[in-house]
Amino acid sequence: MREFAYVRATDVAEAVGLAGPQVRYLAGGTNLFDLMREEVERPEQVVDISRLPLSAIEDVPDGGLRLGALARNAQVAADDRVRRRYPILARALLKGASPQVRNRATVGGNLLQRTRCRYFYDLGAACNKRTPGAGCDALAGFNRGHAILGASPSCVAVHPSDMCVALAALDATVNLTGPEGDRSVPVTDFHLLPGETPQVETMLRASWASWRGRGSGQRDLPRHRHPHPVPSHRTSC
Numbered sequence: 001m002r003e004f005a006y007v008r009a010t011d012v013a014e015a016v017g018l019a020g021p022q023v024r025y026l027a028g029g030t031n032l033f034d035l036m037r038e039e040v041e042r043p044e045q046v047v048d049i050s051r052l053p054l055s056a057i058e059d060v061p062d063g064g065l066r067l068g069a070l071a072r073n074a075q076v077a078a079d080d081r082v083r084r085r086y087p088i089l090a091r092a093l094l095k096g097a098s099p100q101v102r103n104r105a106t107v108g109g110n111l112l113q114r115t116r117c118r119y120f121y122d123l124g125a126a127c128n129k130r131t132p133g134a135g136c137d138a139l140a141g142f143n144r145g146h147a148i149l150g151a152s153p154s155c156v157a158v159h160p161s162d163m164c165v166a167l168a169a170l171d172a173t174v175n176l177t178g179p180e181g182d183r184s185v186p187v188t189d190f191h192l193l194p195g196e197t198p199q200v201e202t203m204l205r206a207s208w209a210s211w212r213g214r215g216s217g218q219r220d221l222p223r224h225r226h227p228h229p230v231p232s233h234r235t236s237c
Helices: 012-017 032-037 073-078 080-085 087-095 099-104 107-112 162-169 203-214
Strands: 005-008 023-026 045-048 057-059 065-068 173-178 181-186 221-226
Touching (some): 107 162
């Protein structure tokens, strides 16, 4: 693991202000630590947001629930309101990882985790998601667990989150905050298909790409996941 600077954000505004192309945010760390150990991610600075007050699970007036971005996966899966009103979400979280990981992993981190494609983690393999323009060894390699629908000639990797599938079925909304204020997007629009730019995985990275020429970084931080009991579905990678 390479040397990096560590900063603990004291509030959301400070965390947003510390954004940059070589900055990564730390919550539970269950995915980031793996990526840094394998040198897939090589941040110059890690901003610890784990102590920000974003872990609450709250009822909202329309009958839904607001899940804090820092709510632990185990906390959400065990919440009686989630178990009764959104059992698909509770089951997805329980099947998504071991108890040890669920006790550390957060809702926001689950949403933003990177693919588990073996070629993405292998620095000796060609991967457009890791190194744009390098090619995709998965296309002609071991790809049994890769995308059938939604893939492209540039990438066949899939997003690994069971939780996100449940949130899509529940027509959830993702609430974001950034230097220009708050905004909300449907969870089904939050993740992007690979197309010719598989390195751009979410609306956050798309926003970062559009601003990078001005010296900025990731523009928004997830604040909440808001599942509603309205069924819908979508197939994507």
